[in-house]
Structures are given as structure tokens and as C-alpha cells.
Amino acid sequence: MHGKRTLSLLGAAVLATFATDYSMACSSVVVGKNASADGAIIISRNEDYYINNWNKKLVIHPRRDTDKGEMISFKNGLKVPAPQTMLRYTGLTDWNGDTTAADGPYEERGVNEFNLAISATNSMDVNDAAKKADPLVDSGVIEADIPSFVLPIAKNAREAVMLLGKVVSEQGAGEGNGILLADTKEVWYMEIGSGHHWIAVKVPQDKYLFVANGMRIHDVNLNDRENVLSSAGLAEFVGKNKLLDHVDVQHFNFAKAFGTIGDRYNVDREWLGQHMLTPSLSQKTRQDQYPLFLTPDRKITVAEIGNVLRAGFKGTELEKIKDAERPMGVDRTIETHVFELRADMPKELQVLTWQAFGSPASAVFMPMYENAMKEVPSALRLGTEVYENQSAYWAFRANSTLAQTNPGKYASVLAGWQSHIEGTFQEQQASVDSMLKKLYARNPDAALGFANQWSNGNVLWAVQSARDVFQSLMTDMTKSTEKKYTPAELEKIKAL
Numbered sequence: 001m002h003g004k005r006t007l008s009l010l011g012a013a014v015l016a017t018f019a020t021d022y023s024m025a026c027s028s029v030v031v032g033k034n035a036s037a038d039g040a041i042i043i044s045r046n047e048d049y050y051i052n053n054w055n056k057k058l059v060i061h062p063r064r065d066t067d068k069g070e071m072i073s074f075k076n077g078l079k080v081p082a083p084q085t086m087l088r089y090t091g092l093t094d095w096n097g098d099t100t101a102a103d104g105p106y107e108e109r110g111v112n113e114f115n116l117a118i119s120a121t122n123s124m125d126v127n128d129a130a131k132k133a134d135p136l137v138d139s140g141v142i143e144a145d146i147p148s149f150v151l152p153i154a155k156n157a158r159e160a161v162m163l164l165g166k167v168v169s170e171q172g173a174g175e176g177n178g179i180l181l182a183d184t185k186e187v188w189y190m191e192i193g194s195g196h197h198w199i200a201v202k203v204p205q206d207k208y209l210f211v212a213n214g215m216r217i218h219d220v221n222l223n224d225r226e227n228v229l230s231s232a233g234l235a236e237f238v239g240k241n242k243l244l245d246h247v248d249v250q251h252f253n254f255a256k257a258f259g260t261i262g263d264r265y266n267v268d269r270e271w272l273g274q275h276m277l278t279p280s281l282s283q284k285t286r287q288d289q290y291p292l293f294l295t296p297d298r299k300i301t302v303a304e305i306g307n308v309l310r311a312g313f314k315g316t317e318l319e320k321i322k323d324a325e326r327p328m329g330v331d332r333t334i335e336t337h338v339f340e341l342r343a344d345m346p347k348e349l350q351v352l353t354w355q356a357f358g359s360p361a362s363a364v365f366m367p368m369y370e371n372a373m374k375e376v377p378s379a380l381r382l383g384t385e386v387y388e389n390q391s392a393y394w395a396f397r398a399n400s401t402l403a404q405t406n407p408g409k410y411a412s413v414l415a416g417w418q419s420h421i422e423g424t425f426q427e428q429q430a431s432v433d434s435m436l437k438k439l440y441a442r443n444p445d446a447a448l449g450f451a452n453q454w455s456n457g458n459v460l461w462a463v464q465s466a467r468d469v470f471q472s473l474m475t476d477m478t479k480s481t482e483k484k485y486t487p488a489e490l491e492k493i494k495a496l
Contacts, residue, residue: 025049026122027212027269027328029277029305030180030187032205033343037299038430040340040352041187043180045119046309046333046360047108054334055095055383055393056108056357058376061152063088063113072149075104076174077139080149080167088113089151090370092335092355095384104144109337111351111370114155115184117339120146122178122211126194130258133241134194137172141192146179157181157188161200161229164190168198169231176259178211184343184350188229191215193258197237199230207293208300210273210308214266215259218289222249230254255289262288265326268318272327275316276308285317302338302354302365303426309336310361329361331400334393336360345433346440348372348448352429357393362400362414364421366462367429372451377459392459395466402473406480410473417469421462 025048033041047056063085070082091107098105109119121143126136146164154160160181172195179190181200189209190200199217203209209216220228222235234254239247243257255261270290271283277296310329318324338354349372354365383391387398403410432454440447485493 025213025332027273027309028119028122028178028180028210029273029300029308030182030189030203030209030211031296031300031305032187032203032207034206035208035296035300036340037301038340038342039344040342041182041184042300042302042305042338042340043117043119043182043187044305044309044338045109045122045180045336046328046330047335047337048330049332049334052332053385053387053397055385055391056092056335057095057097057383058355058380059091059093059107060370060373060376061086061089061091072152074145074148075102076142076144078141078145078149078167078171080153083153086152087155088371089147090373091147091151092337102144104142105148106144107147108143108335109339110147110151111339111353112151112154113371115341115347115350115371116151116154116156116160117182117341117351118147118150118160119180119337119339120150120177121175123213124176124178124191124215125213125260125263126176126258127260129241129243130194130197133243134196134237136174136176136195138174140172140174140195141168141177142174143177146177150181157183157186158229161188161190165198165200165229165231168192169196172196173198176215178215180211182339182341184341187341189217191217191254191258193254197231197234197258199228199234199252199254201292202227204293206295208277208296209293210270210277212266212269212273214261214263214270215255216270216289216292218253218255218292219251220254220292222252253289262286264323268313268324268326269328272311272313272316272318273308276311277304285321302340303422305338306336306354306356306360306365306422310359329359331359331361331404333359333361336363336365338365342433345437346444346447348444349433349436349440349451356396358397359400362403362418363396364418364462364466365425366458367425368455368458369451370455372448373455374452375456377456379459379463389467392463392466395463395470399466399469399473402470402477405477413469413473417465421465425458 028045031042066082071079073079089112091110094106096102111117173192177192181188187203192198238257312327313319336356340352353368356363356365379392
């Protein structure tokens with residue numbers, strides 16, 4: 001996550017102290033359908049923040065007709081012409097995203113009625129030379145706005161890339177960002193590298209892509225318009241402004257031209273993600289760039305993506321490096337999402353979301369059919385940055401906080417609970433999908449009604465189970481503060 005948040009004086013002071021962490025956050029895994037265990041296209045991301053308490057809310061925007069000349073407008077000044085009909089879509093907004101105090105909705109990820117899914121964004125630095133050649137535009141495209149104008153307009157991933165690229169080219173961009181876009185047929189990864197230049201690549205169906213906070217796109221053929229899309233005149237711009245020593249359009253290095261390569265903050269995670277998914281490949285740590293796409297050693301499951309996005313450096317070569325301090329699993333992750341896009345399911349059931357709140361290290365991934373959901377469970381509609389006991393975010397975040405008081409004792413408790421809840425969901429999923437396909441063939445309304453209830457029920461069960469864990473942890477913690485009395489002292493106290 002990246003963005004200009006409205007902060008208190010205390011928050012601003014904290015931000016100044018941890019400026020690097022604030023400006024660069026999030027890790028992503030993208031998987032082609034032939035590289036996934038169940039044939040689904042997958043996009044996933046940790047949404048990291050610079051503090052540990054920042055709630056998120058799930059919202060459903062209904063399809064609606066628009067007025068002539070209506071614009072989709074944002075607080076930073078960006079305005080995008082609204083289509084005649086705004087598509088239904090879901091978003092995961094900041095708890096204050098719909099207030100004047102926020103700098104934008106920060107919906108971060110969502111899916112629309114045409115099964116276009118988007119995750120935005122992985123924040124990325126633009127190098128000084130690129131900024132000078134093509135300055136960023138304050139009123140241009142920023143993370144806070146992207147899903148909120150792409151999802152109600154675009155109907156597939158390629159169209160979404162072209163829409164987003166068009167707005168960047170015409171109105172500019174205010175940030176460097178990496179965006180994941182997928183439908184049931186293909187998946188794209190896009191990078192915005194300067195005020196008006198961008199590039200997008202189609203992820204091969206038998207490969208995966210890992211992204212941290214450094215630009216990744218390199219060694220791509222700009223002439224391959226089937227698999228590579230970009231801003232007009234990109235190669236000429238790079239050559240004219242000497243952003244590369246040599247511009248090779250058949251092996252183009254966008255990341256080097258516009259970003260900062262070799263930053264340990266990013267390449268350590270890139271090495272770790274590829275090491276976990278392709279352990280047979282021996283690669284040195286701290287390389288300037290790692291392969292853009294790789295083939296996994298085995299087909300990738302949602303559970304394995306969860307393991308990657310929770311991962312630390314323990315047991316790897318990076319554990320021995322003193323300044324290796326930024327793995328994927330960090331305490332300030334405020335939510336993690338995994339979208340599975342399955343072409344073999346009925347239209348409204350093709351996207352299955354696995355959603356976790358707070359750090360995935362101490363939360364569980366809850367499956368939901370978002371395009372079948374008619375209402376949002378209260379636990380996903382409530383909460384702020386202040387602790388309370390009603391929201392899903394704080395149910396999971398509270399357990400993480402308690403466990404950190406005695407990780408040697410409580411980490412295994414959370415791990416066992418995660419294994420049970422997620423294992424149950426994952427074990428059920430294939431049967432639920434099969435049942436819904438059969439029911440949909442006979443009675444679509446009944447199938448969608450069940451999918452709505454099942455999705456809401458999963459959230460309610462997972463959140464209640466987290467509250468049960470909280471109760472157990474709190475009870476045990478209070479017991480641990482009891483004074484250890486001798487038998488004689490105990491009998492005397494009892495007699496009082």
C-alpha cells in the first residue's frame with residue numbers, strides 16, 4: 001500500500017521516522033492457469049501499511065445507469081468519464097475511505113460482474129532520471145483511485161490495461177505502481193513508471209510472477225503486441241532521455257529505465273518468493289534482477305500462496321544476512337487477498353476470493369463468492385483504526401497482539417487454529433464447487449442464494465472462531481499472572 005494519508009501529528013511524526021517503510025509496501029504472487037493446482041488463474045497480494053492498525057471494509061457497488069456527462073471523480077483531482085452503465089463491483093476500502101478525511105477510497109482490490117479482478121497496487125519508486133524526464137502528476141492516477149474507476153468500466157483484463165494506460169497517458173500518474181489484472185482467460189501485470197509512461201505484460205499460463213516493491217518488467221519484446229502493451233513512443237522516450245545505455249526493443253528493460261533495481265528491500269523478497277515456489281533453481285541472493293516469469297516445481301495451490309505471503313527468512317540463506325529485514329510476512333499487513341478465477345464455473349461463481357484480515361501470519365483465509373453475495377456480513381462492514389470487538393479485522397489483529405506477549409507459548413496455538421480453520425475450508429471447497437455447479441444447472445437462483453449464505457457463513461464462523469481463541473488467550477494470560485502460593489498460604493486464603 002502507498003498513498004498520502006491524512007494523519008494526526010503523532011502519525012506524521014511516526015511517518016517521518018519510518019518513511020522508507022511507508023512508501024514501499026506489499027508483496028504479490030500471480031499464477032497462470034496451467035501453473036495452478038486447480039487450473040485457476042490467480043492474483044494475490046499482501047496489503048501492507050506503515051502502522052499495525054488500519055481496518056478495511058468490504059463494499060458492494062450495484063450496477064447503475066449514469067447521467068449524461070457524469071464523471072468518476074476523486075479527491076486528488078483525477079476525473080474519468082463514466083460509462084452509460086456502471087458495472088457492479090466489489091471493493092475492499094479503507095475504514096474511512098468514504099469520508100472527507102481520506103485521500104481516496106483505497107479500494108485496493110475487487111471483482112466486477114464480468115469477472116474482471118484487479119489488485120492495486122504494489123508501490124514502486126520512480127528513479128530520479130525518469131522523474132526529471134517525465135514528472136509525476138499530482139492530479140493523475142494514484143493507488144487510492146485505480147480499482148474505483150477500472151472495475152465499473154472494463155469487462156476484461158486487456159481492456160482494463162488499455163483503459164488504465166489511456167488515463168495515465170492522457171491525465172498522468174501521481175505514483176509509480178504495479179497492478180495485477182485478471183479475467184478467466186488471461187492475466188496481466190502492469191507497471192506505471194513515470195508521469196505518462198507505462199507497460200503491461202501478459203503472464204504465460206504455465207508460469208508465475210512474484211512482485212515486491214521494485215519494478216520487475218524486463219527482457220520483454222515491445223513488438224509483441226499480443227503479450228506486451230505500453231505507452232506510445234516508450235522506446236523512443238527512453239532513448240531520447242538516456243534512461244538506458246542501450247535501448248533493445250526485443251529485450252526491453254522497463255524496470256531499469258524507470259525504477260531502482262537491486263534494492264535489498266525488494267530483491268530479498270523476490271529471491272525468497274522464487275526460492276519457495278521453484279526451489280530446484282539455484283540463484284544467488286541480492287542480484288540486481290531476477291527472472292520475470294518462472295515455472296513452479298509443482299502446481300501452485302492457494303495454501304502455498306498463503307505460505308509465501310506469510311514467509312520470513314528463517315531457514316534460508318537470507319537468515320544469515322544481518323541487513324535482510326524485509327520478508328513478505330510482516331506485522332503491518334492489514335489484509336491479504338487471493339483471487340481464483342475459474343473458467344469452468346457458472347458466471348457468478350467464477351471468482352473465488354480468499355480473504356484474510358490483519359497479518360496473514362495470524363489470520364485465516366476465508367473463501368467468498370463475491371459476485372454471488374447480496375449483502376456484506378456485519379464483521380466486514382464495521383470498525384475503525386481503534387480496537388473494538390465487532391469487526392473481522394480486529395478479531396484477527398487482537399489475537400496477533402496477544403500472541404506476541406509470549407510467542408514461544410502462543411504461536412503454536414495460532415498455528416494450530418489456522419491449520420484447522422483453513423484446512424476445513426480447503427477440504428470443503430471442491431465439493432462445494434461441484435454441488436453449486438449441479439444446483440446452478442437446475443436452479444441458478446437457488447445456487448446463488450446458497451453461495452451468498454455460504455460466503456457470509458464462512459466469515460461469521462472464522463470470525464467467531466477467532467474470538468474464541470481470543471477468549472482462550474486472554475484467560476490463559478490472566479492465569480499466568482497469579483501468584484504461586486504455598487499450600488499453606490492457599491488454605492489460609494481460602495479460609496478468609
